[in-house]
Amino acid sequence: MxxxxxxxxxxxxxxxxxIDKRLANVMAPKMQSYEEMMFAFVMMLLM
Structure with a gap:
């Protein structure tokens, strides 16, 4: 997209x-899920 x-x-x-490479492995799943939740929230507001 x-x-x-x-x-x-x-x-x-x-x-x-x-971003530290060691921390990136821990941060990745959380940050991606936050990004997806925010995008879904914005899309819900627009519908």
Whole structure:
């Protein structure tokens, strides 16, 4: 999906190089789920 509002974990890491590689493995599932929840919430508001 191409949008400026939704980002995958890979895009997020590319934009934030300060993220420690060791912590990235722990952060990835949580950040991706938060991103998906926020996107679903916004889509629900628009419908």
């Amino acid at each position: 191409e949008t400026k509002y939704y980002k995958t974990w890979e895009q997020y890491v590319a934009e934030h190089p300060e």
